[in-house]
Amino acid sequence: MNESSVPKILVVDDEPLNVELMEIYLSGDYEVISAYGGAEGLEKARTENVDLVLLDVMMPDVSGFDVCTALKDDPLYQFLPVVMVTALSGKDDKIKSIEAGADDFLSKPVDRLELETRVKSLIKIRQLHNSLISQRDEAQKYLDVAGVxxxxxxxxxxxxxxxxxxxxxxxxxxxxxxxxxxxxxxxxxxxxxxxxxxxxxxxxxxxxxxxxxxxxxxxxxxxxxxxxxxxxxxxxxxxxxxxxxxxxxxITERKKTEVALKDYANQLEHSNELKDLFIDIIRHDLMNPAGAVKGFTDILLKRSKFEDGDLRMLKAIERTNKKLITMIESAATFAKIESVSKVRLNVMDLGEILNNVAHTLESQLNENRMSLHMSLKGSYPALVDPMIEQVFVNFLSNAIKYSPEDTCITVEIEDLGGEWKVKVMDQGFGILDEDKELVFERFKRLDKGNIKGTGLGLAIVKRVVDLHGGKVGVADNPNGEGSMFWVTLKMA
Structure with missing residues (x-):
């Protein structure tokens, strides 16, 4: 780590606009050093005492892969964190980055939150590594005959x-x-x-x-x-x-351990690649044919006339495909949220978010002949990430799904002093006491007659709320039959 209290980030990219954007993203917390080509980037990495390198892959003079390899082959810079930044998304490019010794990679256009999170994590690792090296060197001066x-x-x-x-x-x-x-x-x-x-x-x-x-x-x-x-x-x-x-x-045994750890790291990398592949399959390869089935089914239902038996089968296809799309979206959402370790909290009005969700679900309410009553007055500023909307979408859509027709769903927000408690109450089937602790576990789906689900919706809810530092739970509806799902979130 350089002697300055502010970490230095070297941004290497042949496009000045990309460099300028990175400077805007990072200049508040870091000292940003710019380089507009691979050769210049390699020189500054060796002379500017930087703490991390953000390295573009495609550059006309020296490629990012070659710059990374040169740094990692040099004992003086082999522990300098390098993040490859590329517009390419193929698996081969990720493999090349790993083979070049890169510590991480980002895809263009770079997401600001993802950039800040990864840079902060790698800088922390760099600081810990330097601290350990410093402590080791200090202790080495005082070693006596007993240890060395x-x-x-x-x-x-x-x-x-x-x-x-x-x-x-x-x-x-x-x-x-x-x-x-x-x-x-x-x-x-x-x-x-x-x-x-x-x-x-x-x-x-x-x-x-x-x-x-x-x-x-x-x-x-x-x-x-x-x-x-x-x-x-x-x-x-x-x-x-x-x-x-x-x-x-x-250090013989330590070297053996390092070899074993390297092998383990390679296995983890392979597992991460398989996970990324699985998520890509969910998001693209499965969603595309499901979307095509939905499109053709909609056209047939609108333009064609069928006998009763054929119409029932087509309606069955429509319902089944709709469930498949919901399952794909839930699995992809859960996989994405599981990989998130921290969210960036902003001041948002919970009342406004709930009104937007209610408007989105208005057609479902009408189809099921249900009413929605929201006892909201004034504003409810909270520290949340926009993904919190997923929580309320899940609560309200579940209330619609598991409640009889001609019933009412009630939404209230309670002031707990430092926290808001959002409550969604339905007049549905209710949940047994012994099942209340299970509903937020992944793939746990309670028996609700002929109503099926993926068992991921409430697991997504719990993960999102955990990332916000809040709490989530379910209780009996205090106003009568049904359930009350609730979540607590920090006030702004």
């Missing part, structure tokens, strides 16, 4: 001192280690030349004393152990370099 290998090498690469921990890991006695050339005696041959170069660079002042490095050592049993090293130059009485003090930590 301590090794002193003279300018000729011979071992002048080794502590007990070093001997334990090597599986050798001290006399078997002292005086031996460290690189030729205790390292795998394929790593010896490379580590000798690091040693020479340290002696010549070409790299920092505490430069981090890793290499394998060979134990007396022939086992390879991976050691992470930090080094410090030793001076003689004349101020000349006499050797190097190295502290080493055995």
């Amino acid at each position: 290998i301590l090794l002193v090498l003279d300018k000729n690469q011979n071992v002048m001192l080794v502590n007990r921990k070093g001997c334990e890991i090597l599986g050798r006695d001290e006399e078997d280690v002292l005086g031996k050339n460290w690189f030729d005696s205790f390292l795998p041959p394929e790593e010896s030349d490379y580590t000798k170069k690091i040693f020479s660079s340290l002696l010549n002042g070409e790299i920092d004393e505490f430069e981090y490095s890793e290499n394998s050592i060979i134990t007396a049993e022939g086992e390879e152990r991976i050691i992470s090293w930090h080094n410090s130059l030793l001076m003689d009485g004349n101020g000349d370099i006499s050797g190097i003090l190295s502290s080493g930590e055995d």
Whole structure:
């Protein structure tokens, strides 16, 4: 993390309007640095001490994939979060982003809430990572012989001192280690030349004393152990370099765990791809034929005359397809809401929202010969996301579906002091006490005679209300037969 208290975001895009839009979205909480091409973006990523990169894919000079790969291949920037931003939506582009090492990706046009949420999440991870690295480096200065290998090498690469921990890991006695050339005696041959170069660079002042490095050592049993090293130059009485003090930590098991975690992460990524594919199938591949069936059925019912038996079958097709469309929409909505972790709350009038929902459902009320009475006076400002309308649509449509004809649905809003309690009361079948706790669970659908549902509607309601920090429940209608569904929401 840069020394400034405000995180730096690098926006790389060859379209100035896209860069300007990102600056508008982010400038309130972050310092935004602009780059108008891949080469410029790569340079600024390495010189501006940024905390996150928003990287366009399609650029004429250097593509976003190449820029991301270059950063992730550089040890200095391999943990710098990179978000690919692209107008492409194919699976191949997502795979390329993952292969390039991208931490996340966004599709154009970028949704502001989604952008802010993902940037905030990745910045937080970046801060935690840097904090852990800082703590580790600080603690490393005070490690003693009990926890790490301590090794002193003279300018000729011979071992002048080794502590007990070093001997334990090597599986050798001290006399078997002292005086031996460290690189030729205790390292795998394929790593010896490379580590000798690091040693020479340290002696010549070409790299920092505490430069981090890793290499394998060979134990007396022939086992390879991976050691992470930090080094410090030793001076003689004349101020000349006499050797190097190295502290080493055995990270073999940690490396094995990292490999296992990487494999697990790949499995999670595959699962997420399957989930995205499933949602796409629900939203597009299933909805398209269902919509076509609806269209043709409507045309036939309006333009053709049928015998009673044929008309009943066509009406059955219409009803069944309508239920299918409802099921597809509910499943897609639930999958979308399940993936949301936070909503952006705005001041909205609950009375206005309820009036809009009532207007939308007016035809259903008329078809079922039902009336709607809303005891609303004045305004009811609440902190909500527009998706809260889905809650009231569900409550009212359920009340219509599960209530007899010629009955009344009542809507009231109660002031709880800091919260609004919205109550929807019907004169329907009612819900048994033992079933009241089940109705908001996914795929739990109570027996209501020949009325069928997906079992997702009230699960969607509960998820939306949870995201708002409110409560939801059901009780008996206090004014008589039926049920009362209620939800509490924060006042503005």
